[in-house]
Amino acid sequence: MTNPSRNSVFIACSIDGYIADSNGDLQWLNSIPNPDGIDMGYAEFISKQDAIVMGRNTFETVIGFEVEWPYPLTVFVLSNSLQKIPMEYADKAELLKGEPAQIQAQLNQRGYHRLYIDGGSTIRQFLNAGGIDELIITTIPVLLGGGIRLFDELNQRQWFKCIETKRFLGSIVQNRFVKESE
Amino acid sequence: MTNPSRNSVFIACSIDGYIADSNGDLQWLNSIPNPDGIDMGYAEFISKQDAIVMGRNTFETVIGFEVEWPYPLTVFVLSNSLQKIPMEYADKAELLKGEPAQIQAQLNQRGYHRLYIDGGSTIRQFLNAGGIDELIITTIPVLLGGGIRLFDELNQRQWFKCIETKRFLGSIVQNRFVKESE
Numbered sequence: 001m002t003n004p005s006r007n008s009v010f011i012a013c014s015i016d017g018y019i020a021d022s023n024g025d026l027q028w029l030n031s032i033p034n035p036d037g038i039d040m041g042y043a044e045f046i047s048k049q050d051a052i053v054m055g056r057n058t059f060e061t062v063i064g065f066e067v068e069w070p071y072p073l074t075v076f077v078l079s080n081s082l083q084k085i086p087m088e089y090a091d092k093a094e095l096l097k098g099e100p101a102q103i104q105a106q107l108n109q110r111g112y113h114r115l116y117i118d119g120g121s122t123i124r125q126f127l128n129a130g131g132i133d134e135l136i137i138t139t140i141p142v143l144l145g146g147g148i149r150l151f152d153e154l155n156q157r158q159w160f161k162c163i164e165t166k167r168f169l170g171s172i173v174q175n176r177f178v179k180e181s182e
Numbered sequence: 183m184t185n186p187s188r189n190s191v192f193i194a195c196s197i198d199g200y201i202a203d204s205n206g207d208l209q210w211l212n213s214i215p216n217p218d219g220i221d222m223g224y225a226e227f228i229s230k231q232d233a234i235v236m237g238r239n240t241f242e243t244v245i246g247f248e249v250e251w252p253y254p255l256t257v258f259v260l261s262n263s264l265q266k267i268p269m270e271y272a273d274k275a276e277l278l279k280g281e282p283a284q285i286q287a288q289l290n291q292r293g294y295h296r297l298y299i300d301g302g303s304t305i306r307q308f309l310n311a312g313g314i315d316e317l318i319i320t321t322i323p324v325l326l327g328g329g330i331r332l333f334d335e336l337n338q339r340q341w342f343k344c345i346e347t348k349r350f351l352g353s354i355v356q357n358r359f360v361k362e363s364e
Contacts, residue, residue, distance in 0.1 A: 015317065015319075016199070016333035016336075017199045017333065127325065135197065137197075139357065141341065141342040141343050141344050141359050142339055142341050142342065143333065143340040143342070144336075144339055145335055145336030145338060145339060145340075146335045146336070150198075151197070151198035151325065154198075154325055156327060157324055157325065157326055158325040158327075160197065160324065160325070161323050162321065162349055162353060162354060162355040163352075164349075165348075165355050165357075166347075167346075167347055170343065170345075171343035172344060173344040173357050175321065175347075175355050177197060
């Protein structure tokens with residue numbers, strides 16, 4: 001296969017596994033001083049992806065930030081409730097419905113082979129379907145003590161291996177796990 | 183202070199934060215081939231500790247293994263229900279009752295300054311009391327999908343920093359977090 005497909009997660013979480021605190025707040029993600037604004041590999045990661053797949057919540061959070069649209073790739077928004085993408089984002093995002101396997105098959109067929117899967121519930125759906133090949137987890141070194149967890153229950157074990165680990169800002173650690181081939 | 187006290191955790195968990203699977207099984211901890219039997223820093227860690235503090239569950243699990251007593255240090259067993267330590271372990275383990283802060287004060291006064299805090303519920307009690315200074319977490323690269331979690335809810339945030347990260351066997355990652363001084 002010249003274009004092997006790969007679904008990747010690139011996300012930050014706390015030591016105790018939360019991606020947002022119990023108020024949905026994300027300030028803690030940026031509370032470690034980063035004077036040079038290093039991106040911890042994000043731009044390089046994004047440059048290797050073909051498209052982003054996210055849920056409605058993440059999409060609505062992003063468009064609520066009132067900053068410029070941050071993605072250099074087409075975004076596919078998974079939602080059963082959203083009727084259409086707001087007009088001003090019509091050239092940036094596309095609405096999709098379906099299960100992870102269908103979504104992946106459809107996007108692969110359209111030439112999108114490297115998918116960046118983002119947003120807690122979308123990640124959990126893909127994980128539960130066994131559809132995540134790579135997890136790049138940036139651990140912000142805090143115990144939040146509560147909030148929204150990255151990982152939920154799964155119906156089967158999945159083995160990965162950690163192929164890379166890096167520290168940033170003398171404080172943060174980023175571990176890269178890839179799925180063990182069967 | 184010539185003998186600063188430090189309470190440390192040295193534990194393995196899955197990518198999704200479990201220390202035992204939903205049957206309490208621990209086989210997955212050793213399923214990555216380790217032909218040379220590397221200890222991933224355990225002996226060095228233990229050599230720097232003065233005593234081990236664990237709960238009754240962990241103690242009873244260890245004495246149930248039917249192998250030689252594995253600890254080169256005095257073990258303090260926290261339990262409100264256990265009446266006494268079984269006779270054959272009387273020179274190896276001592277029973278203690280009390281809250282984490284009392285336990286620590288008592289052991290520090292007796293000259294035990296570096297405490298290895300072990301076992302899920304004992305770790306969670308000490309964390310909840312803000313009594314853990316160092317977390318050495320060895321991540322076995324599996325999503326278990328369910329089981330006993332290392333971290334529970336906490337009543338306050340606690341900041342650490344990751345001061346070291348190491349990979350073992352091309353697959354496992356060990357991150358060392360130390361508490362941020364206030």
